[in-house]
Amino acid sequence: MNSLERLGRRLSSILLTVATLMLVCIVAINAVNVTGRYVFASAIGWSEEVMQFLMIACVFFAFVEVTIDQEHIRMDVMVRLLPRPFRRLFSVLGNSILVGSCALIVAAGLPVIFKLYQFGQTSDAAEIPVFIPQLAVPIGFGISALLLLFKLRHWGDAFEACEETPNHAQK
Numbered sequence: 001m002n003s004l005e006r007l008g009r010r011l012s013s014i015l016l017t018v019a020t021l022m023l024v025c026i027v028a029i030n031a032v033n034v035t036g037r038y039v040f041a042s043a044i045g046w047s048e049e050v051m052q053f054l055m056i057a058c059v060f061f062a063f064v065e066v067t068i069d070q071e072h073i074r075m076d077v078m079v080r081l082l083p084r085p086f087r088r089l090f091s092v093l094g095n096s097i098l099v100g101s102c103a104l105i106v107a108a109g110l111p112v113i114f115k116l117y118q119f120g121q122t123s124d125a126a127e128i129p130v131f132i133p134q135l136a137v138p139i140g141f142g143i144s145a146l147l148l149l150f151k152l153r154h155w156g157d158a159f160e161a162c163e164e165t166p167n168h169a170q171k
Contacts, residue, residue, distance in 0.1 A: 008147040012065045015143070019061040022054045029054075046126035053123075053133035060140030067098070067144040068151070095148055102145035106138040113138065 029047050037043040066072060079090045116131040123130055 004150045008068060008150055011143060012068045012147065015061040015140075016065045019058040022058045022061075026051045026054050026058075049123050049125045050128070053126075053128065056133055057136035060136040063140040064144050064147065068147055072098075092152060095152055099145045099148045099152070102141040102148070106142045106145065109134070109138045109141075 029044070029051055033044045033047040074094070076090075079087055082090070113131045113134050116134060117129070121130045122128060
């Protein structure tokens with residue numbers, strides 16, 4: 001594993017840890033809110049909004065780990081039946097399309113986030129600047145695209161999944 005891969009794995013691990021901590025915060029906020037609502041007859045007004053923002057960030061931060069580990073849902077039954085060079089070709093082609101899609105989402109999302117920042121829009125209950133939770137989208141997609149690009153640089157070992165050969169396709 002080269003230094004870029006180690007850096008990518010470390011960054012992915014950090015984002016996954018942050019996502020995990022956010023999930024713990026969601027559970028804690030929800031528990032406090034339920035207790036307040038049913039025991040003290042007083043709910044926290046901003047809790048739902050903050051939990052939604054945290055959940056959005058969790059999804060896009062964990063997206064990096066899923067991308068690096070090649071764990072996205074995909075229909076690859078036919079591809080796995082192909083000879084190894086064609087599997088590699090389809091893997092690299094599919095991941096190149098994913099990089100392009102991620103880059104497109106980042107390119108389309110950043111101007112919107114910049115406008116939200118300029119307008120100074122805040123959320124209704126928690127009064128959080130709306131651009132902050134929205135940043136999770138380009139962060140997750142941008143880092144995923146960069147790490148996939150690093151991985152695509154190495155055609156031969158681009159994706160471990162390409163090396164798996166089903167028993168009935170080894171003939």
